Amino acid sequence: MSHGFGAALKVDDGKPRLPGNLHTNRRLSQWLAIHPDGRVTITPGKVELGQGILTTLSQIAADELDVVFARVTAQPASTPDSPDEAVTSGSLSTQDSGSALRHVCAAARMIFLGVVAQRVGVPLEAIRIEDGRFFGPAGEIGSYWALADQALLDCEAPVEVTAKAPGARRIAGTSVPRIDLPDKVFGAARYVHDLRLPGMLHARVVRPPARGATLAALREGPLPGDARLVRDGNFLAVLASTEWDAEAAATRLAARADWTAVDTLPEQALLADWLREAATRGERSAVASRADPAPAVARTLRRSFTRPYLAHASIAPSCAVARWEGDAVEVFTHSQGPYNLRADLAKALRCPPEQIVVRHREGAGCYGHNGADDVALDAVLVARAVP
Template structure:
């Protein structure tokens, strides 16, 4: 399962280090394809959430390959073809995916130029590239497109690659039209909500009034159109060939259903203890651990911080489309982590991950989910049952500092925050309590009120240690901006 921070958590696998997420996805063809008809396709594992990342990555590719920006197409992430870049979050896409793609494209340029230089017999340094065409001392000697069928990218990325210097870049850093905006502005079918497959059915779930409610009775009655009932224990839903019939049928069933509900949530004052108890169940993963002995301390400070439930709901409803084919399923979703979602779906469906294909389609938020079926999350459900990543509570987490007689702390340990990690984001797991001694290398950072000084709720699987300069004394106040971190 992938962590949500991509290359932020470095993998120590003994291999030579490659930039960003290229280190764990080392094959060039995972990231880049060059076609004989003059097109370039990039296939990053990061997804478009409205932040413009596909435009940025296309600029990087066009720059390093020396091709026109219009030639580059960014293909949405999909398993298993795209690189596994974990989760699109934390403003890390340009850092982790951009650095990887820049290295990939620089490597591709080096490989193609090397091949054409050897074939033609001219020095490599005498060849320049003009919009994908290779120009030698006597004129054009080849192009990317002429070598596109040679499978030159079916290899691991080389380590020794020289990307362009910032001053040599023509496209990256300049203003170009966003590639995702025209469809959105003019109302084209770009979102997963707009996807229509042959024979597709529409589903609506009838939600109970409370968590853990039992369906006590369901009165009989007609449903509109061709809508039909789907019931599995306390799960109640409808299927229909049109979206409107599905919504109308769900409304009728909601009026006919009788639920036996009990209060399953604690009082606000007891929430911290309830979360501690809940943390003993579910998945745990120790992300990092070090056995270095703690330095001697004259004084230790320990503080605990809590916050209530906070909703971070999107304006538009979530949606997913699933299509079964044989013994496999294809899922179209606007999840931030396609591979993480695939792992969770494999658990839910009790099938190998290889039987599940997850394709990203743009949407408003981060969620997952024999004829293809579309299931849309209704906006009215969000305040009570947000499905993923946007409704949660940061439970008690503690910080401890140990200091010598001088004001300089020698030890700062962050223990885990007990919380639904990223508030139920796909692929999340509850962390074990792991303390990490400070890096003996010295100063890391100075404490401040910014969110990065504290592990955020989404980073509950990460224990961290920081050291700072003597000028900064330890503070026993929580960072308020942490509460809304992804």
């Protein structure tokens, strides 16, 4: 087989440089599991946002392990089971997660080859792999599945790994069916919005009219169905057994809430004038400065251009599901950064991060940003009110 090799570099932390996000998540078992029943599971920390990254990473794993693509399952990112790969953004997932996973799978292949070679007394270079089965000069001598032992992968990734050269790759870089699309096309329950837990309640948050507004008064009154009120300072929400009752209760509660008046943005028709006036109220800074043009060619042109606000918004509402067990909380979210969200939730709740489990579930695309992290905190706060 043809292989390529990358030299290790020293970095500031004193450790030899490993590819991509493997450098800060160095154990093979954080990324990969091989099962006796013939399955391969990868557990990247990058999340599926509609860009197809889990398909790409599965291709890379299948290629380096010499197994068919169908054997590989990409597990959604979660804080208990996945490496901390920060945020999925900037079109960096293939670069940072793909390079890490390629190194991990190449290392795993060499580890398993070494075990087989030692057991049967066959030189490494005389062994070939076909869909996870090992063959020597006299025939089949083993497989990943026969040797499947997670202890073999419970080690730090070696620095020097022989990965496949681009010309030897058979799956990565080819067109394969997206693993996430069939469920989406045929309407199967794949999104966080589809998640249903036993005894789950539905919630809606009653938002203030503007940022910084405080809840001055809340008039009492009945709510529909079994809906109940949840209030924590200026945080106001409702809980109900059905989504319909939650929506109706939130509408009714919003009409009874009085908020303090605060400055806010004007209506769209007045926005241009507001921005023009704002420029004269505050400090001004020069964007660019050039020398005055020669008098003979100087000419002043004045024009004003405006356009309406364009929302870089998802096509579906942000959603999260949370449940408490004692002092611990589990959150299902379409956040772009499960570990970052866990850290933020720990600050908000004033608790250790270890008491929070964040599990990614797909949601509407978020090229730009959406409210996934915000509603995760909403769900946590409302769920905390449920006995």
